[in-house]
Amino acid sequence: MSGSDPLRRALPLLRPRLPRLVLAVTLGVLSLGSALALAAVSAWLIGRAWQMPPILDLSVAVVAVRAFGISRGVLHYCERLVSHDAALGAAASARVQTYRRLARRPGDAAARLPGGELAGRVGADVDQLAEVLVRALLPITVAAVLSVAAVLLIGVVSLGVAAVLAVCLLVAGVLAPWLSARGAAAAESAARAEHDGRDVAAMLALQHAAELRVAGRLPAVIAETRRRQRDWGAALDRAAAPAAIGAAVPTLAIGAAVLAAAVAGIGLADQLATPTLVILMLVPLSAFEATTALPAAATALTRSRIAARRLIELTGDPRVPLPEPTPGPEPAGWDLTADQLRAGFPGGATGFTGNLALPAGTRHAVTGPSGSGKTALLLTLAGLIPPRAGQVRLGGVPLSELSEPQLRARIGYFAEDAHIFETTVRDNLLAVRGDCTDDELLAALDRVGLGDWLAGLPDGLGTVLTGGAAALSAGQRRRLLLARVLCSPAPVLLLDEPTEHLDIGDAAALLRAIMTPGELFDEGRTVIVATHHLDATAGIVAL
Template structure:
């Protein structure tokens, strides 16, 4: 069943006034994307050329129409006709090339970002990932990376193109009429800066809410996918699916609410276009007696094309907001790597002592525990579901910090040890650990890579998987198609237990290793794990098992169990 321990909420609510303070998160997130500057500049150049062709098309078309009205010789119009055709064709071709360049850059950057996140998670503190549900991790590594990469396609390139085109259009109009250019500049500022800023500021809170709904939806969906058999037996599967559907609707409603400010901002460029055209008309009337009719036509039509680049800016401002939120969530998950400071070496002995209150951030209560585990100790942690057994084991393993107190190994706080070395010495084996869609052999070698096949086979035999292994078509080389989907719940538990047996850790923390086993097998496995003459765990290894119930003497002769009852 899904773990009932409370899950922390790391992301804090966004406030409209925080937009400026969040900007560094988006800048820092560019270290994840690592886009190539030459590719971005190429995309911007193609975008400028595409919309520049539209601007030139409007100017040449205005000149051609007005000049043709004057009925000059056809040869006088030939160059303009060719230019109109050229710019009409090149606009579409260049726009397509710009799309290719921009999306190529964004997709490459998204791939780089995911690789950077995986690398940071592998090298960084384990607590940054283990605090989150797998659905939340999927949302961050999936949707949030996509939103971060979208900043290149929907914000950076459109903003740069609009800035260049706005300056170019204003400069051309200024040559004809400085007053008309001043009106155009003010209207471009309204459409290209004021409207997007209003859209971005208004969308901050709604976008944060929408992102949280998205994460909640993914969490519900992952619970349904990962625990479908247990939920079906408990009669709760339909409720979890309904919850995922409800969160999907909440996400859609929040997105709609977030889009309303952008819709209002979208109307402002239309008003700005009307004002700029009106200004051009007034300026044209004043210049009617001093300039050619063709010049007046260019003055009237050019502002219409000048605003084409600003139509994407309100959406760009909203995308900046979304990307800032995604960047902050990604940096919370995988913060920038700091210079590594070597920790202390883990002692060869290994007395684990804890005097802590364990729990997640924001939990309503914490579990007070005081215990000492000398080398070779056996400890069973029992209690009802949700009492904090898993959280205690994760605290002992250094995966989450205690709410209060500290955990020590031979008198030294575990936070002072080299993290990689410590986790090789003290290992936590989760009840829902991942089963990879690869061979049985590879699924065991993740625990210790130097194991021989005979050792792997012997371990599978010790945990009760001999019959299962002999029935596989290729033995250890059989691919577990679909990962955990290729196993029954009991087979998965035994396979994960085999990993713990093979692992080199001297202190082994096992979470519900006998769940989904029948009562007789569960008692036998617990006796083997916790007994002083265990064939699964050698006498020098410390074993801590979180379980709902201890065996009642069947096959447990001379078993010495220290039991910590959590209420």
């Protein structure tokens, strides 16, 4: 791999444990080496037994056959244990490093991606990257070692057959994987876009089915998901041709090697002993056992390289340590102001345009129809995406001059689709502030109307939300997210649709509590809410 290869660049994410990998390769070589030795000893035993020698002449070979047969299975099992332990450890490391780098990178690195694509990158792509150890690196190394050993073993008997075997092993171990990799690359490059589009459309339908149904757009979103799935299937069909050829090549190579061994064996019949001839005929069959896994290894290598590239786009080059955050000037208070601001997602339409003055401790509502740019404005005010034009200041200091820790400690953005983790209620709330006591968590849940719900849970705060958000109704999820906001220490809170999925009466009451200083949030905190409801009791920023 070259220095610019995404897999080489992504190694700091994996942090593979070299001793475990060496042990896994050693066990893999010993396992398939046992298979090769089993074939050679079995061939000798067949040829020698045909000569009907005294039984004691065969006893050592009989014991060796049993030993190699047993050791092959035992060593393969041990290799699986060690290699999967190394891969799972690397996946855990990659996931931790990905989150750490995301936490220290500018917020727009993740905020610019749709939820479905972001979930795919930190989920499936991390798993695919870690699989390179078990599904690519290990079989390729083992196949290389075993192929050399098989050629050397046959070379002792016949250099001609060894040369043909070497060529056939190269065809099965290089040409077939290359064809499979071509097919995988074509399928992945076409399918990634379809996957992302399908996931985005599916998540949109799952999370906003009610609103889409009212707007009459739900059938179109579902149809888009189906179209993306069909396009993915078509891409796979187009990529199947080189992969099919790659699957056929090893069989042809095996046939050629066996045929060459048979022809050579006939020519050498008068010069070699019968057991040696049988070894010459049968060992080439076993020599290809290691290469049969190489087409799948090449496919895994290609997919891991694509996953590594996508992760690097998200986290930056993992080989380059992220600089330590340099604190900027301390803001003088929590006043949020914007001068000649143009807010909007990069590459998208411009939403809010104008000036803003949001004094500390006040309540403001951002209203407007769907797609008008409410979320983009909140993300801009939070410093998660840069302004299209103009500047946002906190306490007189431009957000661009504040370090990421400074921003996150002072401005908290809480998304409409914030994640509910498949862990305890307690841990879901501690995600924003790890030093909250149970009493504070209970008070936060009670204030948002989840006190009775919590009392009905079997383990209270320690109850695991199996399935994450699936364990809650839409209204419970919204209230739990609001309780998480109450636990945040940030003095400026930006809430995106905090009362969605609640019935009209509960939504109005909860919104009124949010917008009334001192009722749900302390009077000194600034609260800015993006909402569709128009009965807010504070200043309105209309879009």
